[in-house]
Each structure stands twice: as structure tokens, then as C-alpha cells.
Amino acid sequence: MNIQDYIATGILEAYALGELSEHERAEVEKNLAQYPALKQELLKIEEASELLFMKAAINPSKEVKARLFEKIKAKPVGKEMSIVPSSMRMWKLAAAASITFALLSSYMAYTYWNKWRVSESNLTELLAQNQRMAEDYNKVNQRLDKIEADSKVIDNPAFTRILMKGTSNAPQSLASVYWNENTQELYLSIQSMRQLSQENQYQLWAIIDGKPVDAGVFESIASGLIKMKEIGKGVTTFAVTIEPRGGKASPTLETMQMAGNTVKS
Amino acid sequence: MIEGLKSKRQSALEYLYDHYSGSLYGIIFRIVRQEDIAEEILQDLFLKIWDKIDNYDASKGKLFTWMLNIARNQAIDKTRSKEMNKGKKTDDIDYLVNKIDNQGSAELQIDGIGLKEVLMELSEDQRFIVNQLYLKGYTQSEVAEEFGIPLGTVKTRLRAAMIELRTILKIK
DSSP: OOHHHHHHTTHHHHHHTTOSOHHHHHHHHHHHHHOHHHHHHHHHHHHHHHHHHHHTOOOOOHHHHHHHHHHHHHSOHHHHHHHSOOHHHHHHHHHHHHHHHHHHHHHHHHHHHHHHHHHHHHHHHHHHHHHHHHHHHHHHHHHHHHHHHHHHHHHOTTSEEEEEEEOTTOTTOEEEEEEOTTTOOEEEEEEEOOOOOTTEEEEEEEEETTEEEEEEEEOTTOOSEEEEOOOOSOEEEEEEEEEETTOOSSOOGGGOOEEEESSOO | OHHHHHTTOHHHHHHHHHHHHHHHHHHHHHHHOOHHHHHHHHHHHHHHHHHHGGGOOGGGOOHHHHHHHHHHHHHHHHHHHTTOOOTTHHHHHHHHHHHHHHHHHHTOOSSSOOHHHHHHTSOHHHHHHHIIIIISOOOHHHHHHHHTOOHHHHHHHHHHHHHHHHHHTTOO
16 A cells, blocks of 8 residues: 555545544554554644644533533442453453353354264164155055955956865865956965975966966965966866976976866866 | 543543533534533533543544544434434524634633634635634535535545644644
């Protein structure tokens, strides 16, 4: 900053007249602290300004002085002294206040950080729980849908239930098929069948006109109704064999597990 | 004297009052233009000086400038709060100038030269500005506005006048 240019603007005269805004005054005061030449110039201006104001003085009435000093005398001086803190006391107060504030802030920060951490882990746990609940709900819902669909088949009089009993190969096995001859829909329901090795699968056959027709492969662990292939009309017998995984075109008769006749004789 | 004020010596305040009450009252009166209100403000001003002298910072200027700022602010606050009529300014000026002239001869001849004699040594332009600001209580912006002089010109003219006045008043 060029001090002479700054002075030439007349800002110090305005300062001495008390005409600057709070902001402008703060700026001048900052510059005064920085540039001794500015302070020197201000002192001369203040002196001239003060003299002018002295010459333009108007004396107030004498009562003002009397009233003023009555009030001053009434002021509790001793107390005033202790109320008005010395700059040292101010420092001590400020320091104490700062330390208290810092301690309090740290304590609060720590407390809230801890609370935040606990909340965070609680939230994670709740989110996981919520997810599990949703999955469980979905599973239950799907099972319910399946049971509802199954019961529609079982309750439907258009379906005929054919019980297949275990052969000498598997006397304990028991399963049923639900067959709608008109729509050719075919379902299988397992009551009891032993589990097979990975390489093998059960295969359902329908005997039409004495010939076995493939009705699809299935696992023994399946629950509820298993939808099987549509087959033609005129089935006399349903039978199950054990075949290599994927099934075969014609049944391996030696592995026959169960059989049931459609014709109720 | 400032030390005396800081240690709450009444004699210091009394000295201050005797020395400055006239100039400060003049400043206040030019703003509020009513004697009773101006006297009330003057009293509050000295009570404030008594209570707040610790706030005075000599690095920011002379004590008079500090007091003047408080006086001006209190007076301006008062005119705002009372919604006082500022339009009467010109009517009161003659009365005001008379009052100064009367007192000037009696009590305020500190250095033996009256205000009029001092101002007569300035150029007409400069005298006009100083007159408006110091005698009639206008602000720089008011002078600029009412007399159609750019504010920058008001400021530089005042600066020139103040430099001139230093010589006249023998300030070194």
C-alpha cells in the first residue's frame, strides 16, 4: 500500500470526524497498527480537528456537571473496581474459559463418537436381521404358493389319484400320481422313497397300449407335487424305475421300484 | 489523566469534563438540536467514559477521537429512536452560530484566535467545507448530497483545509 496515496484520499480526516462505518474504521485501525507514518499523520489531523471542535464548542448548562457528578459519586467505586476486570484477570478468565471449552468439546466429541459407533453397529445388525427376515418371508411365501397350487390339483375332481406301491425291489416305497386325462396334466407326489446316488435318478413311465412312455425324471427328496411330462391318453399303468441321471428312452425293467394301475378293477 | 480515569479518580473526570464538555456538547447539539436531549446525552457520555475508559486504546487515536465517536453514535441513535425532525437544520443554524459567537468571546479563546478568524485564512472552498462539517454538524455525505459536490471532492478539500489549518494553528 502506498501510504501517501492512502492519506491523500482524506480517510484519516473522516476517521477523526468519526464518520467512518464500522468496517472502514476497522480497516484504518489495522493500517494504523502496521504503518507508523500513518499514525503520525493521524495525530496531526486529530490535533487540528480537536482544536476546531474546541473553537466550535457550546457550553452546556452548569446543572449538567452537578447532576453528572452526583451520579458518579453514587456509583459504588470499590465494587466497580472489582467488577471491571483488569487485563490480567481478563486473560486468566479467557484462558480458563478456553480450557473449559476445550475440555468440554473433547469430552462431547468422544461421547458422541462412541454413541455414533454403537449406533452404527446396531444399525448394521438390524439391517442384516431385516434381510434375513425378508428372505425367510420370501421362502415361506413361495412354499405357501406351492401348497396352494398343489391343493388345487389334489382337490380338483378332474385329477385321478393313482397310488404306486413298492415292488419287491423296494417294498417300503410309496408314491402317487395325479393325472388329468383330459388336459394330460401329470403330477407326482412322493410319500416314501430311498435316496439315490449322484449318478442315478428315478424315472416315471406311463404304459400306454402295453408300451412304456417316458414321463420324466425326478429326485426322491423333492417335496409336494412334482410336475411331470404330459403323456397321451389311455394309460393303464404308471411305474418308476432307477435309471442313469437324465433318464433313458426305454425302462430298465429289473430296477422297477413301484407300479400302480389306473384301471380300478 | 487517562491513568487517573482508569484508577477511577474523580478529579481526572472533572478535569476531562471541564476541558471537553463544551466541544463534545457542541458535537452532540449539532446532531440532536434540542438542549434537553443534548444535555442528557452529554451526561450519559461522561458516565460511559467513566465506566468504559479501559476500552480506550491509544494506538487507535487520541482520547478525544474516542469520546467523539461515542458522542456521535449516542446522538445519532437518539435521533433515530425519537424520530426527530432533521429537516429544521438550516433554521437552527443562525441560533447555533450566535451561541458559539457569544461564548467564543467569553470562555473559549484558548489560543487567542476565534473560529471566525481561523476560518477566514482558508480559501472559500475550504472554508465552506470546514464550516459545514465542524460548525453546522453536517456529515461529509450530507454536504456532498445537499450541495452537489462529489464525496471524493469533499474529502480531498477537507484534507487540504486541514493541512492549511495545521499551519494556522501552529501544529507541528
